[in-house]
Amino acid sequence: MNVTDTGARAAEAPRRSFLRRSIAHLEGPQTMGSGGAFWVVIGLAVLAAALYPAFADAWTVGNAAYFMVWTFMAMGLSLIWGYAGALSFGQTAFFGLAGYAYGVLTINIGSAYGFTIIALLLSVGLAGIFALVIGYFMFYGRISGVFVGIVTLSVTLVFETFMAQTAGPQWRIGSARLNGFNGMSGMPPLTIPWPGGELVLYPGPSLYYVLLALVVICYLGLRILLNSGFGNVLVAIRENPHRAEMLGYDIRLYQMLAFGLGGALAGLSGALYTAWGQYITPSSMGLTSAALPIIWVAVGGRRDITATLFGTLLVLTVFQTLTIYGSQYALVAMGALLLVTVLVAPQGLVVLAMKGIGKLVGRGRS
Amino acid sequence: MTALLEVVGLRKAFGGVTVADGIDFQLPTGAMHCLIGPNGAGKSSFFRLILGEHAPDAGTIYFAGEEIVALRSFERIRRGISVKFQVPGIFKELSVRQNLEVAFQYHLHGHSLAGTVKAMLEFANLDGEAATPAGALSHGQQQWLEIAMAVGVEPRLLLLDEPTAGMSPDETRKTGEMLHDLNGRGITILAVEHDMAFVEQIAHRVTVLHFGSIFAEGSIAEIIDHPGVQEIYLGASDE
Numbered sequence: 154m155n156v157t158d159t160g161a162r163a164a165e166a167p168r169r170s171f172l173r174r175s176i177a178h179l180e181g182p183q184t185m186g187s188g189g190a191f192w193v194v195i196g197l198a199v200l201a202a203a204l205y206p207a208f209a210d211a212w213t214v215g216n217a218a219y220f221m222v223w224t225f226m227a228m229g230l231s232l233i234w235g236y237a238g239a240l241s242f243g244q245t246a247f248f249g250l251a252g253y254a255y256g257v258l259t260i261n262i263g264s265a266y267g268f269t270i271i272a273l274l275l276s277v278g279l280a281g282i283f284a285l286v287i288g289y290f291m292f293y294g295r296i297s298g299v300f301v302g303i304v305t306l307s308v309t310l311v312f313e314t315f316m317a318q319t320a321g322p323q324w325r326i327g328s329a330r331l332n333g334f335n336g337m338s339g340m341p342p343l344t345i346p347w348p349g350g351e352l353v354l355y356p357g358p359s360l361y362y363v364l365l366a367l368v369v370i371c372y373l374g375l376r377i378l379l380n381s382g383f384g385n386v387l388v389a390i391r392e393n394p395h396r397a398e399m400l401g402y403d404i405r406l407y408q409m410l411a412f413g414l415g416g417a418l419a420g421l422s423g424a425l426y427t428a429w430g431q432y433i434t435p436s437s438m439g440l441t442s443a444a445l446p447i448i449w450v451a452v453g454g455r456r457d458i459t460a461t462l463f464g465t466l467l468v469l470t471v472f473q474t475l476t477i478y479g480s481q482y483a484l485v486a487m488g489a490l491l492l493v494t495v496l497v498a499p500q501g502l503v504v505l506a507m508k509g510i511g512k513l514v515g516r517g518r519s
Numbered sequence: 520m521t522a523l524l525e526v527v528g529l530r531k532a533f534g535g536v537t538v539a540d541g542i543d544f545q546l547p548t549g550a551m552h553c554l555i556g557p558n559g560a561g562k563s564s565f566f567r568l569i570l571g572e573h574a575p576d577a578g579t580i581y582f583a584g585e586e587i588v589a590l591r592s593f594e595r596i597r598r599g600i601s602v603k604f605q606v607p608g609i610f611k612e613l614s615v616r617q618n619l620e621v622a623f624q625y626h627l628h629g630h631s632l633a634g635t636v637k638a639m640l641e642f643a644n645l646d647g648e649a650a651t652p653a654g655a656l657s658h659g660q661q662q663w664l665e666i667a668m669a670v671g672v673e674p675r676l677l678l679l680d681e682p683t684a685g686m687s688p689d690e691t692r693k694t695g696e697m698l699h700d701l702n703g704r705g706i707t708i709l710a711v712e713h714d715m716a717f718v719e720q721i722a723h724r725v726t727v728l729h730f731g732s733i734f735a736e737g738s739i740a741e742i743i744d745h746p747g748v749q750e751i752y753l754g755a756s757d758e
Contacts, residue, residue: 396608
């Protein structure tokens with residue numbers, strides 16, 4: 154047997170820069186897609202998205218921005234559920250918390266000096282910290298399996314119920330009225346200080362480009378994270394938590410951190426949603442809202458971040474089209490889509506398609 | 520030799536079933552020791568107590584002079600204990616290479632990690648299966664993969680729960696040779712085993728557990744000749 158002299162090798166090994174290591178982790182065993190052809194396709198998709206506002210009216214572009222708002226919550230759920238193996242049914246709790254936090258902060262302080270950006274960061278941070286606290290009690294309390302779903306669903310329903318009864322004038326934080334079931338409104342959109350005047354990001358091309366940049370950054374960042382040692386351990390915990398612990402990993406810590414990051418991403422969606430529409434209501438934390446991210450992620454493919462991203466955008470587009478042309482059937486169709494996915498392609502429809510394309514490309518080369 | 524592992528008065532009961540009944544046990548540094556005994560003797564429970572999967576009702580455990588009984592499982596592992604389970608404890612949906620990377624990456628990084636993974640692929644004779652999902656390997660290959668996962672970072676103490684279960688005679692012999700090799704490198708080994716031929720091949724000393732207590736302890740020759748052991752285990756084995 155040739156067991157390595159680890160100390161000597163570690164000393165000899167050239168220390169690669171953080172940036173080089175990060176770029177190397179863009180591809181890896183935990184994410185589908187690699188090689189020049191894959192990145193050309195991704196690049197073309199981003200280019201097409203960047204050119205889209207030139208060929209669409211401002212309302213449609215704002216609508217596309219709305220779709221992108223949700224992708225952060227979906228990618229966070231993929232991290233928690235698909236990679237770490239803990240089905241959270243309550244990502245909307247973090248979504249709503251950050252949404253309300255953004256509203257309260259910006260209504261009280263306003264949008265001058267770029268404060269909306271600070272409010273966005275604070276809201277996301279608050280959602281992340283709250284997720285860490287919930288995650289701490291769940292995972293350090295050895296809650297697992299279906300009980301994670303029950304606890305998280307309970308949290309979001311408690312939030313919804315609480316916020317729905319904050320209708321009276323006594324329910325205010327500073328000058329921000331919570332407004333009960335009708336929700337908060339009147340908060341400013343994201344506003345960026347800009348030479349010659351502030352750049353106000355109303356739903357339209359400017360917000361669209363900011364969101365597109367955020368989606369690309371989060372997507373690439375998550376690919377790097379998932380292909381790093383952290384991602385490997387998350388997947389190992391999903392596959393066999395007992396064995397992972399017996400390799401020296403504190404699995405509770407890893408699960409809690411993944412849950413915290415997923416909660417922060419849901420919070421990013423919530424704060425951006427509030428900034429996009431300038432309103433937030435308790436129903437955004439209700440049962441229907443809590444179920445939808447699960448459908449997006451399951452249909453796309455929960456165990457792959459690329460499939461989750463594109464699957465979410467696809468399902469949201471279909472859902473909104475159905476809502477416009479047959480609103481009473483849209484949710485039924487979503488339920489049917491989930492059922493079909495679970496029965497026909499439990500890995501996810503986008504994963505199935507990506508594997509099919511991969512096989513075709515492989516055959517073409519041979 | 521000083522004791523690497525020392526168990527003092529260890530007691531554990533599940534309801535009316537006592538799986539450890541005041542066990543006192545010392546494992547010297549560098550030893551290669553086997554635990555044998557009939558089914559239900561408490562061998563696997565003894566491992567679980569050492570690993571921290573069960574908290575003892577009484578007694579304590581020292582590893583390298585440090586009391587570890589209050590530590591969680593992963594903390595004990597980080598102190599240099601490694602384990603191979605009877606049922607292969609691998610990550611079936613991950614590739615063979617990923618299994619090894621996860622097993623070593625807590626201790627190794629970069630080139631050290633890549634080099635050790637490569638060495639362990641060769642060691643386990645799995646270098647042609649690096650990209651294969653571990654769940655698609657044969658039972659014997661899964662056993663070897665887990666052994667490679669357990670020994671790649673050279674633990675101070677290697678716990679093996681029936682390491683040759685499901686292996687062919689040739690694989691069993693090779694496993695014995697491999698354990699001698701590891702022991703020669705300074706790794707202390709404690710194995711639960713039923714195959715007495717294998718025990719004869721590897722063990723410096725043998726401990727017989729019976730109803731959660733140490734029934735006998737000695738060299739393999741002393742254990743085989745022990746009339747009580749003959750009666751409870753060797754002569755009338757139900758394995």
